[in-house]
């Protein structure tokens with residue numbers, strides 16, 4: 001299928017020397033002959049990266065921020081030098097903002113100009129999928145190198161970033177061609193995200209840019225240039241000048257807890273999607289992780305279905321949930337590229353049928369709000385051509401979606417030399433001791449570590465610090481249907497109130513029921529009948545091909561498990577605090593909710609939770625592992641500040657405190 005180009009992407013013309021030229025900015029991305037030298041000289045040398053990479057300590061991480069990712073040339077050059085200079089256990093985190101990302105085809109074409117950089121550019125090309133607006137995280141070299149792309153205008157995206165940046169690459173076309181970017185608002189954001197010792201380099205020496213950076217708190221110096229650039233500039237952050245408005249502080253209940261010292265040893269309780277992802281993200285950052293799981297293998301509960309759907313329930317209003325879904329979808333989708341396609345997952349697309357007028361109207365709004373590379377409205381014949389079977393209606397098609405075998409994703413995430421899976425270990429109690437936390441089963445000490453992440457879905461509530469989390473269990477049952485020659489025509493996942501997936505091995509998964517009351521996980525005939533009804537609503541044709549009318553519900557196979565949901569449908573991800581001391585510390589909010597008391601949050605040091613993934617754990621759990629790891633290591637967050645706060649476990653205690661005094 002030819003690649004869809006959209007207004008979201010860079011509109012590129014190629015000159016006779018094969019260089020990309022931006023139609024949007026009427027400027028070249030780089031000069032063919034000297035671009036590598038320019039990058040080396042302007043960004044790498046002026047920021048003294050060679051010595052700073054070499055000086056990184058064990059598990060140290062250098063954070064580079066950039067305006068204008070373009071073809072990624074600066075990123076690859078920085079990574080190349082990092083690979084050559086940094087200690088093996090150090091990390092590089094590159095955050096770059098890009099308003100117009102290149103299409104895959106244009107990126108591949110541009111990168112062919114730099115064959116020597118292929119060891120770095122090829123991994124990006126392999127993962128360059130589902131790059132949609134907002135935060136898009138990539139992980140390379142077993143997690144040693146992280147790339148967080150912020151897709152959108154730098155003036156909109158940087159204010160959303162929660163990070164501490166060590167080095168800035170100020171790229172982004174010449175100020176004369178792109179005056180909208182080079183503004184005091186940008187410099188204020190650079191200052192907000194900088195700290196003592198943060199350096200900056202840029203190819204421009206334009207007077208108003210230099211003065212703007214100085215006014216924001218950078219000491220700037222012009223130095224001799226390179227090639228056609230007569231002079232370039234570097235600078236160092238000295239601190240926010242007194243006459244500049246001070247950025248609003250993050251409220252203490254959402255601030256990053258102090259980074260833990262001591263040995264990097266962690267316990268993760270639960271080996272479903274949330275626990276496996278958390279273990280993977282921590283192991284990538286040098287943590288020795290023991291995963292305690294009560295069953296004999298990972299993914300035996302909610303994460304144990306044969307096929308789950310990468311289902312994006314988006315909102316046209318850009319809610320926190322919708323932003324999380326878009327960021328999470330991208331991250332999961334890139335992770336899946338490492339698994340066996342067709343066996344462990346398939347990028348066969350997902351079609352959401354417009355099953356009534358209300359849904360059709362919702363889909364039309366989404367098509368206006370999002371790009372055609374993400375979703376497309378299809379009429380019924382178009383939808384049927386993609387699905388390979390007759391359908392009840394047209395709908396919304398997500399070409400990058402598909403199905404996943406969740407246990408395969410869990411196993412892949414747990415496959416790391418620093419992760420130890422301990423099965424048949426049911427943790428009953430957590431005890432705080434001087435050196436951290438102990439996990440007990442009756443009088444048996446199972447394990448201990450300074451850091452513990454609770455990833456046991458609704459069962460996290462058995463531990464006192466999570467007892468008050470408003471989690472609900474919702475039983476769900478899937479039905480497994482044997483595939484046949486006729487049903488194998490199904491070529492994409494199709495969803496309406498339920499969903500059906502193309503065959504994995506010799507079976508289709510059909511889902512799923514919702515039961516808010518039952519505690520019994522024995523599959524029932526009634527729910528199989530219900531699921532068959534959902535299938536008929538999707539496609540009578542497929543139901544006929546699968547001969548469901550002739551099926552005896554007593555002989556149908558399936559499985560049931562509990563989803564675990566929160567009242568706002570957002571997961572619960574982050575550090576935990578002591579509830580009694582929290583209520584005391586912030587009692588004043590009960591009188592005036594606008595106050596931001598200075599009292600630090602009474603964190604339970606080293607205790608975190610990752611749960612509440614509801615019906616979309618495939619999309620939210622892997623990125624939540626990155627979010628937990630970012631909180632723990634003080635690294636740039638993989639989601640906007642607002643999304644991280646919307647998922648924060650403290651949100652519930654905060655509401656209680658605010659509501660408390662009004663009663």
Ligand SMILES: Cc1cc2nc3c(=O)[nH]c(=O)nc-3n(C[C@H](O)[C@H](O)[C@H](O)COP(=O)(O)OP(=O)(O)OC[C@H]3O[C@@H](n4cnc5c(N)ncnc54)[C@H](O)[C@@H]3O)c2cc1C
Nearest residue numbers: 270272273274294301302303309427456476615616617618
């Ligand atoms: C029927 C059904 C259909 C679904 N379909 C989809 C779908 O199509 N797409 C999608 O994205 N999502 C889907 N989901 C949701 C998705 O499966 C969940 O969001 C996800 O699996 C949650 O992962 P988790 O790790 O939080 O929980 P779980 O997978 O339940 O893992 C929790 C783990 O913790 C262990 N544990 C708990 N307490 C302890 C303890 N004290 N000691 C030791 N171990 C403990 C459990 O044994 C378990 O292995 C579906 C869910 C259901 C039930």
Ligand SMILES: C[S@@+](CC[C@H](N)C(=O)[O-])C[C@H]1O[C@@H](n2cnc3c(N)ncnc32)[C@H](O)[C@@H]1O
Nearest residue numbers: 068069070071072073074098099153154172173
């Ligand atoms: C000169 S190119 C960057 C070159 C790039 N660093 C490289 O290595 O290829 C400038 C980039 O900045 C991006 N850009 C320009 N203005 C922007 C803005 N306001 N917000 C985000 N990105 C912007 C452009 O789309 C373009 O990709």
